[in-house]
Amino acid sequence: MTKEQRDILIFTAFGLVVLVTPLLLQGNYLLNVFVFIGINTMLAVALNLLLGFAGQISLGHAAFFGLGAYISGILTTRYAIDPWMAMVAAAVCVGVMAFIIGFPILKLKGHYLAMATLGFGIIMYIVFNETVAWTGGPSGMSGIPNLALGPLIFDSDMTNYYLIWVFTLLTMLLSINLANSRIGRALRAIHDSEVAARVMGVNVRLLKVQIFTVSALISALAGSFYAHTMTFIAPASFGFNFSVELVTMVIIGGLGSIYGSFLGAAILTLLPEFLRVFHDFDIVIYGLLLIVMTMFMPGGLIGGFEALAAAIKRRKEA
Amino acid sequence: MENSDQIIQYILSGLSNGSIYALIGFGFAIIYNATGIINFAQGEFVMLGGMLTIFFLNVFQLPLITSIVLAVAVATAVGVVFERLAIRPLKNASPLSLVIITIGASILIRGAAMLVWGKDTHALPAFSGNDPLYLMGATMLPQNLWIFALTAVIIMASKLFFQYSIFGKAMRACAFNSQAASLVGISVKTMVLLSFMISSAIGSLAGIIIAPLTMTSYDMGIMLGLKGFCAAIIGGMSSGLGTVIGGLLLGILESLGAGLISSGYKDAIAFIILLLILFLRPEGVFGKKETERV
Amino acid sequence: MLSLTKITKKFGGVTALEDVSFNVESGTITGVIGPNGAGKTTLFNIATGLYSQDAGNVYLGEQNISRMPPERLVCLGMVRTFQNVELFGHMTVLENVMVGLHTKSKSGIFSCAFKLPGQRREEKSIRSRALKWLEYTGIADLAGMTAGSLPFGKGRLLEIARALAAEPRIILMDEPAAGLNSRETMGLAELIKKIKDSGITIVLVEHDMELVMDVCDAVVVLNLGRKLAEGTPREIQENPEVIAAYLGDG
Numbered sequence: 043m044t045k046e047q048r049d050i051l052i053f054t055a056f057g058l059v060v061l062v063t064p065l066l067l068q069g070n071y072l073l074n075v076f077v078f079i080g081i082n083t084m085l086a087v088a089l090n091l092l093l094g095f096a097g098q099i100s101l102g103h104a105a106f107f108g109l110g111a112y113i114s115g116i117l118t119t120r121y122a123i124d125p126w127m128a129m130v131a132a133a134v135c136v137g138v139m140a141f142i143i144g145f146p147i148l149k150l151k152g153h154y155l156a157m158a159t160l161g162f163g164i165i166m167y168i169v170f171n172e173t174v175a176w177t178g179g180p181s182g183m184s185g186i187p188n189l190a191l192g193p194l195i196f197d198s199d200m201t202n203y204y205l206i207w208v209f210t211l212l213t214m215l216l217s218i219n220l221a222n223s224r225i226g227r228a229l230r231a232i233h234d235s236e237v238a239a240r241v242m243g244v245n246v247r248l249l250k251v252q253i254f255t256v257s258a259l260i261s262a263l264a265g266s267f268y269a270h271t272m273t274f275i276a277p278a279s280f281g282f283n284f285s286v287e288l289v290t291m292v293i294i295g296g297l298g299s300i301y302g303s304f305l306g307a308a309i310l311t312l313l314p315e316f317l318r319v320f321h322d323f324d325i326v327i328y329g330l331l332l333i334v335m336t337m338f339m340p341g342g343l344i345g346g347f348e349a350l351a352a353a354i355k356r357r358k359e360a
Numbered sequence: 361m362e363n364s365d366q367i368i369q370y371i372l373s374g375l376s377n378g379s380i381y382a383l384i385g386f387g388f389a390i391i392y393n394a395t396g397i398i399n400f401a402q403g404e405f406v407m408l409g410g411m412l413t414i415f416f417l418n419v420f421q422l423p424l425i426t427s428i429v430l431a432v433a434v435a436t437a438v439g440v441v442f443e444r445l446a447i448r449p450l451k452n453a454s455p456l457s458l459v460i461i462t463i464g465a466s467i468l469i470r471g472a473a474m475l476v477w478g479k480d481t482h483a484l485p486a487f488s489g490n491d492p493l494y495l496m497g498a499t500m501l502p503q504n505l506w507i508f509a510l511t512a513v514i515i516m517a518s519k520l521f522f523q524y525s526i527f528g529k530a531m532r533a534c535a536f537n538s539q540a541a542s543l544v545g546i547s548v549k550t551m552v553l554l555s556f557m558i559s560s561a562i563g564s565l566a567g568i569i570i571a572p573l574t575m576t577s578y579d580m581g582i583m584l585g586l587k588g589f590c591a592a593i594i595g596g597m598s599s600g601l602g603t604v605i606g607g608l609l610l611g612i613l614e615s616l617g618a619g620l621i622s623s624g625y626k627d628a629i630a631f632i633i634l635l636l637i638l639f640l641r642p643e644g645v646f647g648k649k650e651t652e653r654v
Numbered sequence: 655m656l657s658l659t660k661i662t663k664k665f666g667g668v669t670a671l672e673d674v675s676f677n678v679e680s681g682t683i684t685g686v687i688g689p690n691g692a693g694k695t696t697l698f699n700i701a702t703g704l705y706s707q708d709a710g711n712v713y714l715g716e717q718n719i720s721r722m723p724p725e726r727l728v729c730l731g732m733v734r735t736f737q738n739v740e741l742f743g744h745m746t747v748l749e750n751v752m753v754g755l756h757t758k759s760k761s762g763i764f765s766c767a768f769k770l771p772g773q774r775r776e777e778k779s780i781r782s783r784a785l786k787w788l789e790y791t792g793i794a795d796l797a798g799m800t801a802g803s804l805p806f807g808k809g810r811l812l813e814i815a816r817a818l819a820a821e822p823r824i825i826l827m828d829e830p831a832a833g834l835n836s837r838e839t840m841g842l843a844e845l846i847k848k849i850k851d852s853g854i855t856i857v858l859v860e861h862d863m864e865l866v867m868d869v870c871d872a873v874v875v876l877n878l879g880r881k882l883a884e885g886t887p888r889e890i891q892e893n894p895e896v897i898a899a900y901l902g903d904g
Contacts, residue, residue, distance in 0.1 A: 099459055146639040152455030153398035156463075157589060158638045161631040164586070168631075172624040216767040223766035223773065224752070224759050224780065231742045231753045238740035241702060243728030243757035243820060252763055282582065286467060293460060326475065329468025333446055336460045 049218060056301070057211050064203050072315070073199040077271060079304075079311045080206035081264050084213050086291040086303035088260035091217060093289065094298035095226060096253050097233030098148060099156045101285050102163025106258040108170055108280025109136050110265025112177055115186045115275055125189045129266040133259050140258030144251035163285050170277040182276030189270045202271045209267065213260055217300050229253060230298070283325070290328045293335050296342025305343055365497035370619040371612055372495070376504045376573070378611020379511035380406075383566035384588020385595060385603040386518065387559035392597050393535035394555035397458050401442065401466035402563055403585015404473075408435040409564030410576035411473055414482045424487070432564050438469065439560025443553050466581070473578040484571035503572045510569050514562060515604060527554060563588075583627060587614075590634040596644025606645070655680040655824055655855045656701065656732075661710035663696055670696045671879045674710070678824070678872075683846065683856045685866040685887075688876035689900060694859040695737060697876070698828050701857075702734045703727050714824070728757050731823035735813045737832060737859075743802030747793065747812055750801050751784040754819030758783070784819060791815040791845060807838040814845065824855040831862040843869050867891065875899070 043051075067073045089103050113132035117123040123131070147158050171180050178184075188197040189205065196205045220226050231239040232246055240246050269275050291310050295302025310328075314321055339346050384406055391399045412431035416422045422430070446461050453461075487506045492499040522528035533541040534551040542548050567576070567584070574580070591610050595602030610630055618626035637645065656678040663671040671693045678684045686694050699705040701712050703724040711720045714730055722730075742750050759780055761773040788794040791811045796804065801812060810830060817825055830846070831839045839862060846869050850856055860866050866873060866887065873890045875882040877899045883890060890896055 093456075097454075097456060099456055101463070150638055150642065153459055154638055154642060156400070156459045157398065157586075157593075158635055160586065161634045161638075165628050165631045165635075168625060168628040172622075219769050220763065220767045223769075223777065224756060224761055225763050225766045227745065227749055227753050228756055230745055230749075234742035234744055235740045237704065237724075238736070238742065239753070240724045241704075241728070241734055241740075242753050242816065243725050244753070245725050256763060283467075286463060289460065289463070322475065323471070325467050326471030329464045329466070329471055332464030333461050333468065336457050336464065337446070337449065340457070 046222075049222070052301075053215060053218065056214075060207050060211060061204075064200055068200070073203055075311060075315050077199060077202045077206050079308050080203070080210040081268050081271075082288075082291065082307035082311050083304045084206075084210050084264040084267070085261055085288055086295065086307045087210075087213050087217050087300055088257045088264070089288050090292045090295075090298065090300065090303045091220070091229075091253055091260075092257040093292050094296070094303075095221065095229040095233065096250055098250055098254070099152075099289070100159040100254075100257070101156050101282070101289065102159035102161075102166070103257070103261055103288050104280045104282070104284040105163040105166035106136055106140065106261035107265040107268070107284070108166060108275075108277070109139070110262030111269040111275045111280070112170060112183070112265075113262070114266040114269045115183050116176055118187050118270075119183065119185055125187055125266075125270050129189075129263065129270070132266050133262050136262035137255050137259040141251060141255045144254040145247075148247070148250040148254055160282070160285075163282060167277060167281050170280060177277070180277060182274060184274040186269050186273045186275065188273065189267075196271065206267055206271065209263070214300050214304070221298070221300065225249070233298075286332075287328060290332055292342075294331055294342055296344035296346075297340070299342060299344040302342050302344035366619065367616070368496050369498040370615045372498050372500055372504065374612035374615030375608055376507045376611070377570075377615065378591075378608035379507050380566050380570045380584065380607070381587045381591040381610050382604045382607025383511055383514060383562055384584060385591030385607050386515070387563040387566075388589050388592040389595070389597050389603055390518075390531075390555050390559045390562070392592075394531060395447070395552050396455075397447070397462065398589070399556075399559070400459065400462040400585070401469060402559065402588060403581035403583070404466050404469040405435050405439060405560040405563035405581075406567035406570075406584045406588075407473060407576065407578065407581035408438060408469065408560075409567030410484060410571035410580070411477055411482070411567075411578065412564070413568050413571065414484050414576065415477065417484070424485070428568055431568060432561055435564030435567075436557050436561045439556045440553065442560075443556040447552070447556070448549065466585075470578055470581060477578055479578060481575040481577040483575050484568070486572040487569075501573070503569075507569050507573075510565070514565060518558070518562070519600075521558075527551075531555060586634070587630045590630050590637075593634060593637055593642075594645050598644075602644060655715065656857065657713045658697070658701065659711050659713070661697065661700060661707050661712070663693075663700060663705065663707050669879055671700070671707070674876065674879070674881050676874045676881060676884055678855060678857055680855055681850070681853060682871040683850050683858065683869050685870035685873045686857065686859045686876060687861070687863070687866055687873060687890075688882070691878070692876040693879040694876055695828055698734060698826055698857075698859060702732065702826060728820050728822075731821075732826070733817040733820045733822040733824075734826040735810075735817055735828060735830060737828040739806070739809045739813050741801040741804070741809055741812060741816075743800070745801055746797065747799050747801050747804065748781070748784055748788065748797040750812055751787050751816050751819050752780050754787070754816035755780045755783060757820055787815045787819045790818065792841075806833050807835070810834065810838075810842070811845070814849075818849070818854075822854060824857065825849065826857045826859075828859050829861060830858060831860060831865050839865060 064073055085107060089100065092098050092100055110132045113135055114128045117128035117131060118125050150158050170177050188195050190196065196202050228239065228244045228249055231244060236246055287310060291306035292303055294309060295306030314324060335342060384402060387402050388398060391397055409431055412434050413427045416427035416430050417424060442465055446465055450457065486501065486503045488502045490501060492501055522532055530546045531551045531554060533546055534548055538548045587610060591607035592603050594606030594609060610633060614626055614629045617629040659675045661671050661674045674697060688694055696705065700707045703722050706721050711718055713719065714732055719727060719730065742753060759776050761776055765773040785794060788797055791814055793808055793811050796808060804812060831842055834842060843865055846856060870887055873887050874884045875890060875896050882899055883893045883896050
């Protein structure tokens with residue numbers, strides 16, 4: 043079996059499990075949690091393209107998520123624009139914005155890049171809070187319409203689940219394709235040695251900005267989906283803590299692993315549901331996870347599984 | 361006339377906040393110069409300073425000065441533990457890993473503070489009362505004077521330390537060229553540890569002297585930390601005059617912006633300045649441009 | 655093929671290169687030698703666009719390539735290798751060479767994400783061409799290994815394979831024999847000659863005199879940032895100034 047065939051098989055199996063899951067969970071509140079896992083997976087995959095593949099950190103991705111949500115919310119509630127159109131508009135606006143700020147931001151490296159994206163995130167968070175006339179300020183914005191396809195309105199957990207997961211699966215599939223292409227290789231090359239990538243003809247500067255744009259665009263789409271499924275948004279969901287949570291998801295799952303991003307998103311979304319105590323401890327646990335994973339398991343859970351599988355295989359052969 | 365009084369008032373409060381930013385910026389610069397790391401947890405030491413002082417003062421009923429000394433000691437110890445557990449074991453870690461680890465440490469410390477002290481804001485009594493002083497038509501609290509004086513003392517002390525003490529010289533040597541420094545017998549490890557100690561001590565002191573003015577809570581560290589970083593970056597990451605000017609400049613701009621334009625965007629000002637400098641002059645306004653060698 | 659004219663480069667107050675000029679003839683192997691600190695690597699970094707010189711020009715054929723970024727020089731047919739071997743350590747050996755084919759392929763983000771038919775075809779061709787270069791350098795059996803876990807000598811070969819994959823007209827190698835044992839160095843000499851026979855011009859910075867004298871058609875000697883001599887290997891070996899410079903440095 044070639045690697046490509048194996049990838050297709052794994053993705054098909056994953057997709058089937060995702061599509062069948064709600065049938066087993068009918069009427070269960072967990073279905074609603076799974077909708078959030080879908081949105082968070084989209085976000086984590088988007089961030090992973092930048093952080094895991096190109097090795098460029100962003101501590102401001104919650105801002106793109108928020109921008110998508112607010113642009114969708116404002117266009118639909120104030121200007122009665124069709125939610126799908128609003129979504130496209132949000133994605134285009136955020137994409138253009140990311141492309142423009144991408145050039146100066148991605149000129150920076152390492153710690154400086156982290157600070158700049160963090161600064162950008164906080165500025166946007168302040169804007170969400172202060173432009174009360176548009177966003178409703180800290181108390182949020184309500185009455186955002188649901189998405190609809192003809193007579194089918196996505197307003198229940200079940201319909202939302204399928205809506206979100208169809209797009210999440212699509213995001214994952216496209217990202218997997220990208221990872222195994224010349225663009226994905228060029229991105230990983232940048233991560234390993236920027237100078238060697240340049241000498242081999244990779245336009246490092248442009249490619250970084252491009253992947254930053256794609257990543258921001260997917261995050262904005264996730265934001266639109268979030269706005270239209272929740273119908274209520276407030277700045278608190280788009281702050282610094284959420285940016286860090288997204289980074290944590292990517293790190294836990296494994297840098298550069300698309301399924302890892304799903305795993306990270308699922309764990310960080312489910313844990314607070316199962317462990318009530320987690321509510322008070324969540325930030326401490328995120329902190330610990332970030333440190334411990336980076337120090338002892340830099341490949342994340344997926345990397346850990348792979349290492350384990352390889353070790354078992356070696357032992358069998360020996 | 362009233363208008364100019366107000367501006368003086370803004371400038372005064374800007375200078376006092378700016379002193380704090382300068383101190384925090386110093387902390388960033390000291391670690392950066394010794395290790396090349398930007399310590400995202402720097403702000404948490406500021407928070408620890410204020411919170412620990414209140415803790416010793418209220419829970420153990422200790423006198424203010426004892427509480428302060430203990431608070432600085434504990435915060436410094438936290439800095440040492442952090443360096444020992446999370447920084448030292450990582451040899452040749454990528455900048456990305458270091459960013460993530462210091463962010464992890466930052467939210468870990470913040471979360472622990474929240475668990476111990478709750479989410480309420482706490483006030484530290486002013487060092488010498490709250491009777492306002494009048495200066496050129498503006499009012500000033502005695503605490504502002506404390507801030508100016510202590511900031512000046514701390515900066516002078518660290519200047520003397522780096523210029524004249526054997527440890528300070530060794531640290532500068534490490535910052536300049538750590539390989540060469542280790543060849544002449546300086547323990548680079550010790551110097552890195554020392555840089556974390558000094559910077560957490562300075563950070564916690566900054567948190568203590570500002571606490572009577574701004575109140576303090578478990579999550580105050582993020583904003584103060586970032587503004588301190590902004591000060592340091594204006595100063596070109598030097599632990600010298602540049603960072604002091606950077607901090608004061610930032611404080612004044614922020615206070616004028618908040619007063620004359622909009623108070624809601626007060627915090628945004630610092631970050632817009634930060635982004636502008638990173639985009640246009642990442643070596644800082646007062647820093648020297650270096651040739652990058654591949 | 656490649657000419658450098660009056661290249662000068664200063665780092666702060668230190669002059670790393672001063673008025674260095676020489677030509678590299680098409681289809682030859684030119685060695686650049688000199689004691690440590692002579693400015694050889696700096697010269698390479700300028701020629702390949704990683705540093706910008708303070709004065710002077712670099713021509714590739716007729717074209718002035720001074721101050722062009724490295725990623726453009728690859729498209730013009732110039733590639734290089736590094737003294738310390740700059741591999742993409744987390745990628746497989748095959749993938750490393752596939753990155754070498756970056757400029758020989760053109761699918762963008764969109765067609766890669768959607769796997770459009772053109773991109774699939776291109777991907778196949780990238781893979782088979784990359785494998786061909788691994789065979790050419792004799793490391794095809796390592797294709798699936800992670801590049802970071804290769805022994806040093808194999809890493810060198812991989813770096814050369816990756817450079818060749820870009821189908822260059824000229825290849826600059828920075829100390830290709832450094833860190834190799836004598837058997838590996840002999841293999842390298844064979845490979846270098848084979849590359850030259852395929853019509854590619856080669857420039858080497860090298861410390862291993864035996865290798866330089868064995869493979870080079872022309873040699874340029876740098877000392878303290880200046881050109882000391884140039885000529886055939888034999889002329890250089892007999893040049894008293896060169897001997898003095900080497901002996902003087904110990």
